[in-house]
Amino acid sequence: MEKAIERQRVLLEHLRPSSSSSHNYEASLSASACLAGDSAAYQRTSLYGDDVVIVAAHRTPLCKSKRGNFKDTYPDDLLAPVLRALIEKTNLNPSEVGDIVVGTVLAPGSQRASECRMAAFYAGFPETVAVRTVNRQCSSGLQAVADVAAAIKAGFYDIGIGAGLESMTTNPMAWEGSVNPAVKKFAQAQNCLLPMGVTSENVAQRFGVSRQEQDQAAVDSHRKAAAATAAGKFKDEIIPVKTKLVDPKTGDEKPITVSVDDGIRPTTTLASLGKLKPVFKKDGTTTAGNSSQVSDGAGAVLLMKRSVAMQKGLPVLGVFRTFAAVGVDPAIMGIGPAVAIPAAVKAAGLELDDIDLFEINEAFASQFVYCRNKLGLDPEKINVNGGAMAIGHPLGATGARCVATLLHEMKRRGKDCRFGVVSMCIGTGMGAAAVFERGDGVDELRNARKVEAQGLLSKDAR
């Protein structure tokens, strides 16, 4: 038997991969003295121009449903401005777009698809540009971006738009019709019927997330969102929307331009949140104050093949790297990001330490705090400009909103920030996450964080 092992070894030596094409490797990798993190030591040059890049990402302001500035706005009038902004800001010929994929959840499917098609016409897209919708619950906007990236990689087209749209004023959350009695036989199917707030209570109870922690997360979200708004950080990503407010008594229409989110409450404190009663469970911990806001809004992301962007001279805002959707227990659906983020990061060949920025949807403070603690993430890297508890969570649009917020912040941070992650939990028990890389068009200055002494040693050398 030793002879057999030895013969096998000799034969396998013949099949050992030879690096006679070592020149190609050298062209792809080069060491660079950069302080942006361990993963930056080997910067992959974009030789082939075949990765999928984002050249523009925008969103509307997010406004409270039924009471906010978009309460009298038609859903298609929310989507049209962000679609128009993509082509106006990039000066792209709209007929070159291969598909517009819109994530949207609550409206009746065929009607919403028609509204999105109509919005594309309002925005100036010709009839030759296709439109479709996608529904993966709270991650529909992110799924739309991932679908377009996948289609570009597959070679179906070179330019596409991933968008998100939701008007929870027009289409509140509801269950239409009766429930199939078969759910009684399957506990997991039955748990799919749980109100979202009950799953938040389940997360808080099962994983010991206290009311105080949840309220603190909400206070932080509002504080950061208010600071970002005051500092003008949302100016580049938000597209002002011209719309109208209708007086409920007189029916008079007043034209307005909405340019800021209207759900942010800078005066929120632990004391004021402490007065709110739990909504979903007696002696519970989930309140209206530490839950995401029910909102109206839209977002859109313009993706294309890098070689096309270079040919058009468009700066690269970000690079789409990976996407992962995972399933979890429906009763605690909020833990989705804790499972999805590691999956997407691993698929990108990275580690959590390599990720410099996170946008994790704050559906509820309990699941947000749980995911942050479970993954051991640095709070300084998460939702640095506030999250859904302050800004709002228009279900189908949140994914596109988060991509826009993430990429613009990564651009501001420059070399300090190379990889970012967008993630959200999904009703009925799923999680989705995507990894983005900062575009290369940034200057050399680092101004977001202090840099400790850098010995250019790999983390393995610690």
Added chain:
Amino acid sequence: MPVFKAPFNGYSVKFSPFYESRLAVATAQNFGILGNGRIHVLELAPGAPGVTESVSYDTADAVYDVCWSESHDSVLIAAIGDGSVKIYDTALPPPSNPIRSFQEHAREVQSVDYNPTRRDSFLTSSWDDTVKLWAMDRPASVRTFKEHAYCVYQAVWNPKHGDVFASASGDCTLRIWDVREPGSTMIIPAHDFEILSCDWNKYDDCILATSSVDKTVKVWDVRSYRVPLAVLNGHGYAVRKVKFSPHRRSLIASCSYDMSVCLWDYMVEDALVGRYDHHTEFAVGIDMSVLVEGLMASTGWDELVYVWQQGMDPRAS
């Protein structure tokens, strides 16, 4: 085209220098890693596209190579995995064979080559890092050549000089020897990876080709050995055997772990002049007939032996 299905995995195939229709095949059980071996002597039916086995010999270990004697039309020499070298006479019945067996190599014998000019001696190369010289009338090896530092995969006589041979080794060197000299007369570091095979040009006694794990075939001239005459790229995996044509000066055949057999003309710009992908496992044996121009044979781990004319599809029937 004739095709023969062997019970074991093929390792080597050789045309007889005396009969147009005869060839020998070396095979090994379990890909030559563990188990028995067998030598088949095949006859090509004249006219009809068939091949029949005239005789076969079983061995206790894998048969890695086989070659015909240049002085007796019925004599075969086999390189065996247990380190033995056996001589068979196909004119005698199987119970009388092998007629002789030498047990000198310490490890697997990988190749055997009969001297085409003197016709009285042959070489064997082994995984024990040595090449041995044997004479038909001697009871033991005449000489052992010990300079290689790793498996010697091939040793092959020069077609014109009866005392000169080349050896290819996994130590990445190609060595040229003269049996009248105490050591090798030339060392060519031909590849950066193991060299699996070599062969001399039949028309120019200074030119030889090597094939390697680095997927290339290189052509060398011993008069200016610092740079190869040609580097032939095209195989996707290690090139297992390389053979110069006996009929055309610059034609080379090669077979590879990428399961293909390639034809090259190293003197033209686009050197790859033919590719045959009939094998469904590693192609490890290749030979060209000296009696019929353009006739080729190959064998591989798919247990098949193909015989075909250049330019034709080996699988055509």
